[in-house]
Amino acid sequence: MKTVIPSEITSVQLQTIMQTAVSPRPIALASTVDKDGNHNLSPFSFFNMFSTVPPILIFSPSRRVRDNTTKHTLENVIEVPEVVIGTVNFPIVQQISLASTEYGTGVNEFIKSGLTMKEADLVKPKLIEECPVNFECKVLEVKSLGNQGGAGNLVICEVQKIHIREEYLNDAGNLDQQKLDMVARLGSNWYSRSNENSLFEVPKPLVTKGIGFDLLPDEIKYSKVFTGNDLGMLANIEVLPLGIYSSEENTHLNAQQLLLESKIEEAWKILVK
Template sequence: MKSIDLKDLNNFELQTLLQTAIAPRPIALASTIDRNGNINLSPFSFFNIFSSNPPIVIFSPARRVRDNTTKHTLENILEVPEVVIGNVSFNMVQQVSLSSTEYEDGINEFVKAGLTMKNADLVKPPLIVESPVNMECKVLEIKPLGKEGGAGNLIICEVLKVHVREEFLDKDEKLDQTKLNLVSRLGGNWYGKTSADTLFEVPKPLATKGIGYDQLPEEIKNSTVFTGNDLGMLANIEELPKGQFSAKLELHRKAQNLLLESKISEAWGLLNQ
């Protein structure tokens, strides 16, 4: 394993390393306004949810690594502490990328990117019509993390109201994750696409308590067939089946195929012979 001392990296190298390693990251498309009514739109991938009650999201318009300047989004929020945050689907990603261009102060990136404004209900910045979900937020706190290029500025926001485009709802009027087709940021120019064919479910071990990896039979634990994912699934049962367990690799391969279909009980039944 290669070890990297961050003191040996310059700002650009450090930024590249962290943005590549910490990925994929959701994108906040932030709509803001200054005291004179000038509107700004810009995407940020230093973004996530940090609390549901109260509903808190945080994003960070960092100081530019290149020249240590601040971004219009931050300057606007310092004047008008409100923001609309939209998420980003695949069919708008090129327009969102265009909105990240460093236009002069006072230029409306909605216009430059061809995105559509709509009046919000509770805050001054406009909604982004093309975003599947818009969140109207008031800014609770701005927390600078440093004064050098690359330093973040945490924009701590309370979500006041959420708007969802109806085509992204399921029959129960809930957000359908398979329809959202959200994109995310990685390192460099790379993006990720969260489409229906890339999604998968992993049951949470909340209602039950799995036996754990350490309780797996040696024949299973030391198999040259099973991966860490396979063993994690096998260890997430409440009680180990009674009896003997096979060390035959042929059976392990058949059980592995069952695990690929999330048929954990059937896999154990095959191994418990």
């Protein structure tokens, strides 16, 4: 493996490695306001949820690597500790990118990006009408992680109210993952898209306990066909089927095709004679 010591490379090199390796990252479109009532809109991919009860979101407007300056969003949440966080999907990704332009103080990125301001119910910053979901949040804490270029500032937010566009709901009234068509940030200028062509399900061993790799028969475990993903699926059963386990390559290939369709039980049926 190539090894890297963070202190021995430049900040730009370190940022490139980390942002490419730690991906995909969801994007928070943060709507804030300063003490004079000027509205600001900016996307951040250092973002995620960290608690359900209480509902906590955290995003990080880092100090700029190139000149160690801070962003308007950070300054705003310190002055007015409220934020609306909108989620980002494919229909608005180009507008979100435009909102990341570093306009001067007082410039409204809503206007520059063509996104629509809408009154929030509980906080001063505006909702972003085009976002699939908007979270009205109170800022609990802004935690600085350093004073050098690239240092993060954790904006810890408690969700007060959630607004969901109804076209992204299914018949049961829940958010539909396929309809959402979410996008995420990768390294450099790359993004990824979570649509019906890229989504897949993985059965979670929460209630059941998979037997694990160690209990797989050698004929299966040491197959020249099965990948780690294949074996992970085959090991995610509670009871190993009894019988003689096939070591034939063609049988394994057939089982692998079933695993690609998440048909674990059917795959085991053809692996056991």
